[in-house]
Amino acid sequence: MMLLSAAAPTQRGTMADVDPFIGTGGEGHTYPGAVAPFGMVQLSPDTDTRCVIRECYRHAAGYRYDDPTIEGFSHTHFSGAGHSDLGDLLVMPVAGDVVPMEAGTPEAPGYRSAFRHATEVARPGYYAVTLDRPGVRAELTAGTRIGVHRYRFPARKAAHLVLDLRSSLYNYPGKTLWSGLRLRPDGILTGFRETRGWAPGRKFFFAMRFSAPLTGHALDNRETDVAYKGFQGPGRGSDAVAERLGRALVARLDFGPLDRPLEVKVAISGVDEAGAVANLASEPGDFEAVHARTQAAWGQALGAVELTGKPAMRRMVSTALYHSLLAPSVWSDSDGRYRGPDDQIHRADGFTFRSTFSLWDTFRAQHPLLTLVQPEAVNAEIVRSLVASRAASPDGILPVWQFHGRETWTMIGYHAVPVIADAYLKGIRGFDADAALDSMVASASYAPYGGLGEYMTRGYVPIDREPEAASKTVEYAYDDWTIARMAAAMGRRDVAAAFDKRAGNWRNSFDADTGFLRARKADGSWRVPFDPTAINYGSDYTEGNAWQYSWFVPHDQAALFRAMGGDAAVVAKLDRMFDYDNSKLDYSHAEDIAGLIGQYIHGNEPSHHVAYLYSYAGQPWRTQERLKQIVDSQYRAIPEGLSGNDDLGQMSAWLVFTALGFYPVTPGTNEYVIGRPFLDRATLTLPRGKRFTVIARGLGDANRYVGSVRLNGQPLQRGYIRHDELLAGGTLEFRMSRTPNRSWATAPAERPYSMTR
Amino acid sequence: MMLLSAAAPTQRGTMADVDPFIGTGGEGHTYPGAVAPFGMVQLSPDTDTRCVIRECYRHAAGYRYDDPTIEGFSHTHFSGAGHSDLGDLLVMPVAGDVVPMEAGTPEAPGYRSAFRHATEVARPGYYAVTLDRPGVRAELTAGTRIGVHRYRFPARKAAHLVLDLRSSLYNYPGKTLWSGLRLRPDGILTGFRETRGWAPGRKFFFAMRFSAPLTGHALDNRETDVAYKGFQGPGRGSDAVAERLGRALVARLDFGPLDRPLEVKVAISGVDEAGAVANLASEPGDFEAVHARTQAAWGQALGAVELTGKPAMRRMVSTALYHSLLAPSVWSDSDGRYRGPDDQIHRADGFTFRSTFSLWDTFRAQHPLLTLVQPEAVNAEIVRSLVASRAASPDGILPVWQFHGRETWTMIGYHAVPVIADAYLKGIRGFDADAALDSMVASASYAPYGGLGEYMTRGYVPIDREPEAASKTVEYAYDDWTIARMAAAMGRRDVAAAFDKRAGNWRNSFDADTGFLRARKADGSWRVPFDPTAINYGSDYTEGNAWQYSWFVPHDQAALFRAMGGDAAVVAKLDRMFDYDNSKLDYSHAEDIAGLIGQYIHGNEPSHHVAYLYSYAGQPWRTQERLKQIVDSQYRAIPEGLSGNDDLGQMSAWLVFTALGFYPVTPGTNEYVIGRPFLDRATLTLPRGKRFTVIARGLGDANRYVGSVRLNGQPLQRGYIRHDELLAGGTLEFRMSRTPNRSWATAPAERPYSMTR
Secondary structure (H helix, E strand, O other), X not given: OOOOOOXXXXXXXXXXXXXXXXXXXXXXXXXXXXXXXXXXXXXXXXOOOOOOXXXXXXXXXXXXXXXXXXXXXXXXXXXXXXXXXXXXXEEEEEEOOOOOOOOEOOOOEOOOEEEOHHHOEEEOOEEXXXXXXXXXXXXXXEOOOEEEEEEEOOOOOEEEEEEEOOOOOOOOOOOEEEXXXXXXXXXXXXXXXXXXXXXXXXXEEEEEEEOOOOOEEEEEEOOOOOXXXXXXXXXXXXXXXXXXEEOOEEEEEEEEEOOOOEEEEEEEEOXXXXXXXXXXXXXXXXXXHHHHHHHHHHHHHHOOEEEEEOHHHHHHHHHHHHHHOOOOEEOOOOOOEEEOOOOOEEEOOOOOOEEOEEHHHHOOOHHHHHHHHOOHHHHHHHHHHHHHHHHOOOOOOOOOEEEOOEEOOOOOOOOHHHHHHHHHHOOOOOOOHHHHHHHHHHHOOOOOOOOHHHHHHHOOOOOOOOOOHHHHHHHHHHHHHHHHHHHHHOOOHHHHHHHHHHHHHHHHHEEOOOOEEOOEOOOOOEOOOOOOOOOOOOOOOOOOOHHHHOOOOOOOHHHXXXXXXXXXXXXXXXXXHHOXXXXXXXXXXOOOOOOEEOOEEOOOHHHOOHHHHHHHOOOHHHHHHHHHHHHHHHEOOOOOOEOOOOHHHHHHHHHHHHHHOEEOOOOOOOEEEEOOOOOOEEEEEOOOOOEEEEEEEOOEOOEOEEEEEEEOOEEOOOOEEEHHHHHOOEEEEEEEEOOOOOOOOOOHHHOOOOOOO | OOOOOOOOOEOOOHHHXXXXXXXXXXXXXXXXXXXXXXXXXXXXXXXXXXOOOOHHHHOOOOOOOOOXXXXXXXXXXXXXXXXXXXXXXXXXXXXXXXXXXXXXXXXOEOOOEEEOHHHOEEEOOEEEEEEOOOOEEEEEEEOOOEEEEEEEOOOOOEEEEEEEOOOOOOOOOOOEEEEEEEEOOOOOEEEEEEEOOOOOOEEEEEEEEEOOOOOEEEEEEOOOOOOOOOOOOOOOOOOOOOEEEEOOEEEEEEEEEOOOOEEEEEEEEOOOHHHHHHHHHHOOOOHHHHHHHHHHHHHHHHOOEEEEEOHHHHHHHHHHHHHOOOOOEEOOOOOOEEEOOOOOEXXXXXXXXXXXXXXXXXXXXXXXXXXHHOOHHHHHHHHHHHHHHHHOOOOOOOOOEEEOOEEOOOOOOOOHHHHHHHHHHOOOOOOOHHHHHHHHHHHOXXXXXXXXXXXXXXXXXXXXXXXXXXXXXXXXXXXXXXXXXXXXXXXXXXXHHHHHHHHHHHHHHEEOOOOEEOOEOOOOOEOOOOOOOOOOOOOOOOOXXXXXXXXXXXXXXXXXXXXXXXHHHXXXXXXXXXXXXXXXXXXXXXXXXXOEEOOEEOOOHHHOOHHHHHHHOOOHHHHHHHHHHHHHXXXXXXXXXXXXXOHHHHHHHHHHHHHHOEEOOOOOOOEEEEOOOOOOEEEEEOOOOOEEEEEEEOOEOOEOEEEEEEEOOEEOOOOEEEHHHHHOOEEEEEEEEOOOOOOOOOOHHHOOOOOOO
16 A cells, blocks of 8 residues: 655556555445446455454445455445445355365354455456465456456366355344255356345345356255254255255355366346346456456546546545445346335336435535536436335335335435435436426425424424434425425426425524524423533434534525624634544444544534535635645545545545535535645546546645635636536636635635525 | 935035035145135135144144134135145234234134134135124135125224234244335235245235225334344334334234225235236226126036035035135236246246146146046146246256245155146147156156156165155156156157156065065165054155055056955955054054045045055955945045045045046046946036036945946946046946946956056
């Protein structure tokens, strides 16, 4: 790994700068394995799937950089999730005559193997490692719906694969509901697993083809604790059956000694095994062919941003862009069929259905980034997937936290709403806007969801009726405002008026006496005792406290600031937040709380826009200071380089935007608040083909401030740029300065959007 | 119930004589509920689903006549199976303000209710009972893929339904793998259950529509013993969600006070919920309309046999015919899709896929009966279903014991083979005979199945390699003979020669010294100790002993008889079997052993042809005596009227044939061995439209013997009739006699087919 260096700014190509190991240590929860852009398959090593105490959380992505062994390679992973699941279909090569069927522990390994980082290679779409125990060189690549393994076995030793359908991430007892393996006459091995993990009753199907014929096999069900296993197939005592069903399946596949590498091509499906077989056929070619296609796809996707900067920063930003291009991932089969929120099979006509929506995280910056670096059709496809999900939702609402087509009911808000509104307001079409607006209104009107009935009646969520009431109230109010914006743009005045009104509901949960957002009871009183530093799950706030949540009025910061006592009071309060002495606080019980700067918590999303708020108070140079403080302390070009869960690209998207010099504080405004750049030069190739270049003159540790800004050669006095300005192409030129410019973008008219400014 | 009466022979209509309660007491394992001919839905009351010790077995069909309470009405049941499963989707009406969500016990009832037999009505396609506790009159009817409930609630009391997805027959702990309930905006309730019962990982889907709107509902998951239940939907604390998933689901549906009966129309599917919804639409109309259609269908199906006889005998035989027309039942959805043996979705093009194949039982007489009383297209459809099952079988072989499309690997042999051969040899076409023969050969050549590898090598199954070896050897040999017969008829001489040779393999397991079929070890020696009365599971024989199994060479009884020492020795041995003093034997450990006459066990299939064997030894009058002995002792027109499991109609088909005066001892010969009639007159309407009448002159208790037989007015000297003679229509006239005719059909040339006669 390369540390932050003092070398001169250079350019090497965004793809070459991607380091998939960033985030695999510490709290990042990323994985180093092979994946195509938005690929359905994430084929990656799992270093430990034993799930005791906090090991579940620590291994949310399967791989941890500090682990000494690899259990095997599984086909599905989240990039940076806080909670987890997946790790489907673990495959491990074994060489020789003894084939362990249990993973074992690092101290007493079964099929598990030690490995050394020196043998590892990780690039977009490619991963390789040497497994010490079997002496196997393992390479992985992935296409859209397939993963390909290539294993070079030691000469003259019998080659085997172990397939372990018991293995899983967040592997609670009883998680596997049912599973099956079938060896077909054509040599394809198919199978399925149904799990009750994060998503209830999730169904995973697969099909695998081998480059060498099987010389033997054993399919085994290792269940020990059931009253009745049923009849066990035609050869009752034998493992060499063609089919095995059960809840603890493991398979041994024998290939004999091989004189060339064994390639294993695996397709997955959420529909059925036939879907997996068809997906397998839909992406032809061997390891090299698949690898070449995926490399080209990454070149195209990452090429949307060209960077010049110091090597470490380039690596951090390039990797952040890579991590921003993984979700929402493809979920429909090659024939368009997919399993939806109702567990039924649907067909996506004319688009690719995508899932893995971590919307509470990604509405903030990751989706806005996609509107800049991905084709409009992809963004339209995301909206279509959300609206199609709502149509198939048993509750009739948009996704909350959905993966593999299924709803998990994780986190709060209806943040599919700002994603859709932001896309629409940015001119993205190709979806049914009326149906989309209907879905948004339905999601904002579904009384059984998260205290929404009470919210609609009272204008706030009462804490004695619903947990995390303060956070819900302000997030609903913002989501409501985005509905109003989109409705207004569509000429739907009735909807706009109704939701404009709801957009002010944050006021009902803001306590002017303490200056904090607080949880209110149904009788109107504030809940006591009140401690703005307390973080408890199920309490007044969601993964946070009053310090972080009191800033969440992205659509009307001006009104919030007035309620807080004006600009000076706000700046002082922001400073108190960042400079808070947290040495006496213990948040170790809260898994997601990481990356603390005082009471600012960069490792979790509610803080993400806060450093930009100085600009709303007329002191953009303070934003500039804080951004440097955050980037310097929260991101590094090493495995431990992410201070918190990457959350499907949100932590990364924050860095991409911030490094470019602007950030979408309020999706729905079409504005980006100018911060300060961290790259010497960056060129975006935008969806409609224009190029927009950001230049930072005089960038360096000593020049912490923005001295002046020019847009297309003309001085830019305001503290934000607009989406249409980016789309039009052009140049944004910063001149960095050792001293703050205390007059730039400070006047109220030069500040970013606020609803009631 | 009407007991055997001394009334004069009369005719009332076969349908009117059906009494679905016959077999619901004792060991019959039939159910009294509503079902259409071969219907996919068997909607019937379950009196107890608590599964402790032998209660599982005793409640294999859900209902026992001697039980005092009804738990509810579920939608799937086997008719007469020995092992069991099903009992899917239990529905129970509850009236009033308190709605118990547990069934309770007869002593401490929850939603369970007492009932009185006086209030019960059971007819083909209709069942009714009054439930004392809620005071509800319950009526059930069924179509092909639907069941309809009609509940008349007490006036002014709130009407509720309880749906219990935990309830099941043979309900082992852990049986429910996963289940779900979804209340759709259109008012249809859909759901599914996946179970590991007799069939592994069986999937059951349903859709229900109510004639009155829901006024409230609660969907509850009552699991208590899981590490992680996952998130529980949008209204986390509420039961009034639109969807609930889990392993212990129960629902309460509220309708308020109703001024007319509540109708509940339920469709089932093995494919998916959309399939169930489409099935619901495919059979339109209300309770009365569905009932009328099903009544007409039963009238048509039962009308194939018209009976004149004493009332009790008419009731027994009519009911036996009814019980013979339930399986193999429809399994494909209305759009042709079905879930096959590989758990994948297939489409039946141009036919209806059928499942529930209890082939070890039904190849004997139930399938041969269907070739006489059902259209040729139905019999062709059965063959197509078998061949399609083989195409989708992970092991590439024909069904063994299949239901709901899934293989259970229960019992022995490959008895789909004689079913197909018998159909083909009887001239039934409309299926791909080459594919069928390929399937038969594949099933007879699949080494991993039941010692078949050893059998092919050695000519017998060695007991030290495979349990129940003696039974397997002789059943394989017979099945092989049917392959040879069909291959010969198709002109496939190579196949015919190979399997003709295998047809003699029974000799390799016959011990001439003891005169019994015995299990042999791989070294050629007989396994000792040898006790021809021993019945142990996993021993030398399958659900039987040497006494019953030594007679199973249906294709070459003449050769067997020579090996046994000739006709006189055979008759003496048969007499020893029937007259065996079994008073010191205890077979209570063997569930399926019931209906003993010495060592003859009418309650289980291996004995079913044995009474007819006297005729093969030249003493048909002894067959006549034994048949009267069996019919008098083993069948009665009361709930306890079946002496053993009806086994999907095999026990019943035995009675239909025997009452007509002939029996298909050897499917594949196109011969029916003449026994003696038990009806005064019976007319078959045959598949090609001709009518064949059997007349018994002088029938009465005193006239136990056949004096003479005339076919179409001409004396018939041989002891069998041929299938073509039946198809051609005509009259078979018996003159019954007080004394045996010791010259009729005694000469070797007049005896039924033997391969080496």
